Amino acid sequence: MKTPAAPEGPDSEVIERLKAYTALDNPIRLRAFRLIHDSPGVPFNEIAKHIRIESGLLAYHLGVLKAAGVVEVAYAREGRQVTSYRLDGIGQELHSELFRGRPSRTPKTGKVALRPAPVRPS
């Protein structure tokens, strides 16, 4: 069976954008994305505290951001596994594109103060 060829060349940039913006096209993921930008290294449980949805569903949404290449994940063990999140290069670019000139909500405003997890690259 023939598989359709993947687009090459200039389309590859559009493909990356499509993937990233498909991931961001959801209110919960957009909130998580801003939170992660504002608190690099934020652990999963801290995100869960601020985005009050069931942890299984949050895991799915963060999984989408990771699979789209928008966030980077690091794992550490503090008695139990801790997964922490930060924006990667594409994520930073997207954030600038979407929120250019918009003040960060955290931690300067004091609205939310998140505790970053110790980072160990995955």
Next chain:
Amino acid sequence: MSKGNTARRVRIIREEAEERLKRSGLILILLGSSERGLEERRQVAEVLRGRGIVALVPEDDFPKEIGPSVIEDDVLERSDVDLVFLSIESWGAATEFGQFASNPRIAPKLRVLVRPEYHPVHSPSNSYLTDLYLTHLVRYGHVYPVDGGRQAPVPSAKALIPMLAERHREIKAFRPSRISK
């Protein structure tokens, strides 16, 4: 920019990309056994991501605090996932199939991959699982034999059509609301 404006902007940029590529953005989950088949799912995810599709492998993409098995009806039902591919290579995956196939909000998104010897079209097996695949195949049309390149036997139209028609009339008679249109 307000939250609503940002969300609208995201949607506009996504639609521009979709228009340029003449392809829609898609989110899908690749489920299956954690042992056999995990590497294959990773490779498939890589291919799909290269095509602009957001492909999740729960074992890799979920936070470690949450077990991959937490992908249950409830999460899939309330998420915006477009397709759920389930490779059935273990009893655990077969159990998941039973769960998902009976949920009318998940079943239409489900794409089931089975070995030819368990596929209702390619196998004479009378097992309960094969029977369940046949029901899903007739109701939703998405049960596929996969076999790592081995040639799968193909049934004759004479064998296939009566089998599908028989199951359809059974479902129509006993569970008419479950016929997808």
